[in-house]
Amino acid sequence: MSDWIQLRRGRPRGEDLILEEFQTAYQIFDTSASVPPLVLAIGNEEKRQFLKQACNAPIKPTGGITLRQLPWAILADCDLHNHSELLPLEPNPLAQRIRHPIHYVPQYIRQSLPQLPYYIYWQLLAPLSCVIILFARDFSDPDTLVGILSTWIRSSMTQTMEAPPRIVIVCDEVKSAQATLNLRLKTAVREALRSLQPSRTDHSSSLNSYCRKAFESIQLMPELDNRALGLHIHDLFSLRGIQDLNFSALHLKSLLGQAVQELNRSSESLFNVYDASRVRNPVPRDLAHHIVHCFEASKNSNLDAVSLVASALEFNAYPPGMHYFQPRRVFDRFYRAAICHAAQLLSFGDLPGQVHMRFIEIALQRKGASSARAHLRLLKHQDEWEHCHSEKTCLVCMAQRPSFVLSCMHRLCKPCATICARWSPRPGILSRCPLCGIRNERRIRLIPPTAGLRMLEISGNAQSKFTMMKFLTDLEHHIGMKGYALGQHFDLLAGSDIGTYLAHV
Numbered sequence: 314m315s316d317w318i319q320l321r322r323g324r325p326r327g328e329d330l331i332l333e334e335f336q337t338a339y340q341i342f343d344t345s346a347s348v349p350p351l352v353l354a355i356g357n358e359e360k361r362q363f364l365k366q367a368c369n370a371p372i373k374p375t376g377g378i379t380l381r382q383l384p385w386a387i388l389a390d391c392d393l394h395n396h397s398e399l400l401p402l403e404p405n406p407l408a409q410r411i412r413h414p415i416h417y418v419p420q421y422i423r424q425s426l427p428q429l430p431y432y433i434y435w436q437l438l439a440p441l442s443c444v445i446i447l448f449a450r451d452f453s454d455p456d457t458l459v460g461i462l463s464t465w466i467r468s469s470m471t472q473t474m475e476a477p478p479r480i481v482i483v484c485d486e487v488k489s490a491q492a493t494l495n496l497r498l499k500t501a502v503r504e505a506l507r508s509l510q511p512s513r514t515d516h517s518s519s520l521n522s523y524c525r526k527a528f529e530s531i532q533l534m535p536e537l538d539n540r541a542l543g544l545h546i547h548d549l550f551s552l553r554g555i556q557d558l559n560f561s562a563l564h565l566k567s568l569l570g571q572a573v574q575e576l577n578r579s580s581e582s583l584f585n586v587y588d589a590s591r592v593r594n595p596v597p598r599d600l601a602h603h604i605v606h607c608f609e610a611s612k613n614s615n616l617d618a619v620s621l622v623a624s625a626l627e628f629n630a631y632p633p634g635m636h637y638f639q640p641r642r643v644f645d646r647f648y649r650a651a652i653c654h655a656a657q658l659l660s661f662g663d664l665p666g667q668v669h670m671r672f673i674e675i676a677l678q679r680k681g682a683s684s685a686r687a688h689l690r691l692l693k694h695q696d697e698w699e700h701c702h703s704e705k706t707c708l709v710c711m712a713q714r715p716s717f718v719l720s721c722m723h724r725l726c727k728p729c730a731t732i733c734a735r736w737s738p739r740p741g742i743l744s745r746c747p748l749c750g751i752r753n754e755r756r757i758r759l760i761p762p763t764a765g766l767r768m769l770e771i772s773g774n775a776q777s778k779f780t781m782m783k784f785l786t787d788l789e790h791h792i793g794m795k796g797y798a799l800g801q802h803f804d805l806l807a808g809s810d811i812g813t814y815l816a817h818v
Contacts, residue, residue: 315341317389318378318437318573320430322399323414330415331402332433333377334573337409341380341387342566348559350386350550351441352542353434355461356448357395359483363448364390367539376400378434386546387565389438393430413577421467421508431461435468437572440584441565442478443549446537449484455493458482462494462531463501469527470505472583476553480531481545487533494533498524557639558586564636587638587646594632596647597712601654606706608659614697619664621691623671625711627679628688640676644669685732694750698723701748709733709747719743721751731759771808 317338321331342349354360361372367383372390379390402412422432439445452458462480469477484490502523524531529549534541553559560568571589575582597603604622611618630643649665656664679687692698692709699721701708707715707726715724723746725733734743734757743757771781 315380316375316377317380317569318393318433319376320393320396320399320433321402321412323402330399330418330429332413332415332573332576334411334413334570335409336411338380339566339570341382342562345382345387345562346385348561349565350443350546350559351438351565352383352386352388352546353391353438353442353445353478354388354448355391355394355431355434355446356451359448359451360390360446363446363483363537364388367542378438385543386443389442391430391434391438393433394427413573416577421505422464425460428460428464431464432468433576435465436576436583438569439465439478440474440476440586441560441568441572443553444542444545445478445480446542447480447482449482449490455490455497459494459497459501462498463505466498466502466523466527467505468583470523473526474583475586476549476556476558477525477527477529479529479545479549481537481542482531482533483535483537484533485535487535491533494531557637560586560636587642590636590638591647594629594635596629596651600648600651600712601658603706603712604651604655605658606703607708607711608655608661610701610703610706610708611697614701616695616697616701619667620671620675622711623668624675624688624691625709626668626672627675628684628710629712631676631679631684633683633685637680640673643676644672648672686736689733689736689747692748695748698746698748699751717743717757718755719746719751719753719757720755721746721749721753723748727759730757734759766805767803768805768807769803771806 315338316335318335319333321333323329323331354364356363361374364372364381367388368381374395375390375392376396377392379392381388381390418429419432422428434445447458447461449455449458482490482494506523529552532545550559568586568589571592572584575584575589607622607625608618611621626644626648627640630640630647631637649669652665652668656662675687689709698708702722702724703715704724705714707713707724707729709725709729713726713728716727717725717730719725725743725747729747730743733747743753743759745752771785
């Protein structure tokens with residue numbers, strides 16, 4: 314158990330609202346199940362009684378969002394709403410605590426700030442959650458519960474959630490509560506629709522569809538125990554599994570961290586797991602033009618350009634460590650627009666359909682395997698490559714500008730050169746072209762992405778030249794790559810006095 318999120322009031326001249334993120338909370342994922350479901354629990358005293366039984370430990374109020382380990386899930390204990398007023402920032406923050414100013418809050422939330430914690434729960438956690446538990450007896454009246462649900466529905470009116478969570482409400486007199494909830498919820502949703510679409514008069518047909526858009530279902534129960542909760546989790550975990558949206562502990566840990574950062578954007582958009590997965594590997598903006606260059610380079614050959622492009626896109630979509638999202642959704646979200654643009658430029662009307670079909674076939678075939686290895690095997694040593702060249706596009710990934718020219722005059726980008734060198738007979742040395750297989754005699758200088766600026770500064774007078782020569786010889790020995798001149802290991806060489814001469818030689 315560890316505090317994860319706290320909501321604070323900014324300093325008098327600072328931001329109004331601050332979200333504090335405790336990095337130590339993510340350690341819970343290091344010991345959790347390999348693919349843990351995420352569950353939200355929202356309430357007060359009754360919630361704590363339930364958690365005491367579920368966690369087999371006393372539960373104290375935290376006033377924030379706390380991550381707890383259950384035998385079959387990660388539970389987000391939501392307690393932000395139990396503050397009568399927000400506490401100010403502490404003057405000296407602890408280590409491993411990150412402060413995020415909340416720059417944007419929708420107007421309808423600003424008009425009713427008690428709804429802010431529930432808005433945060435929804436934006437931050439709902440897209441990743443299987444089940445959200447609301448303990449009705451912990452709220453002052455039914456209108457509070459209706460306000461929470463209508464806030465969530467309104468947040469989902471203009472956007473689609475990939476896998477809506479199930480809402481489980483623990484309450485008395487389920488039948489009468491169900492009827493009352495339905496009536497009041499319809500009224501609240503109708504009012505929200507009127508504020509969004511004032512010119513429209515008939516909203517009755519939209520009420521149920523908006524509820525289904527936000528929630529998988531709303532289920533009322535008089536009591537909740539571990540067995541009943543386990544059944545709800547199993548149902549939703551299975552549904553999310555069909556959509557390939559059950560994430561490993563490592564991926565869930567990363568996605569929650571990104572969700573905190575996304576919450577602070579000046580936007581009301583729900584956190585999208587597809588977009589979050591591409592933050593560090595964005596789709597190239599000029600992808601359509603790279604695809605056009607690939608078709609132009611191979612037009613006089615017998616290469617299957619459609620399959621090669623589809624394979625390259627799959628290679629781009631599933632780098633090492635990437636969660637396996639449904640290929641159809643990945644293609645539609647990230648690549649369809651670029652392929653359609655390329656089709657217009659090439660006057661190839663059926664290109665999107667052909668690439669789409671091959672992309673899905675290839676992605677399903679390679680599921681669980683290395684996309685990079687499979688793509689390189691498809692490209693490897695085809696004689697047709699000998700006459701296919703492009704100065705504007707790397708013909709391995711078909712998505713980046715080239716950085717290196719090999720002896721065969723094929724051009725590669727830095728990431729592809731790094732990958733090919735990693736799997737070559739001499740690791741780190743790009744000895745053969747991954748396309749035509751011709752031996753490469755040119756030295757390719759590969760710099761790791763984690764490398765900083767490497768500078769060697771040499772200074773001294775003539776009397777110290779032998780000392781400096783010994784130092785440089787020892788340095789070359791420790792680096793251990795005598796096939797390269799010492800200066801090639803540095804981005805910048807500088808020298809003064811006798812060091813000026815040594816830096817140049």
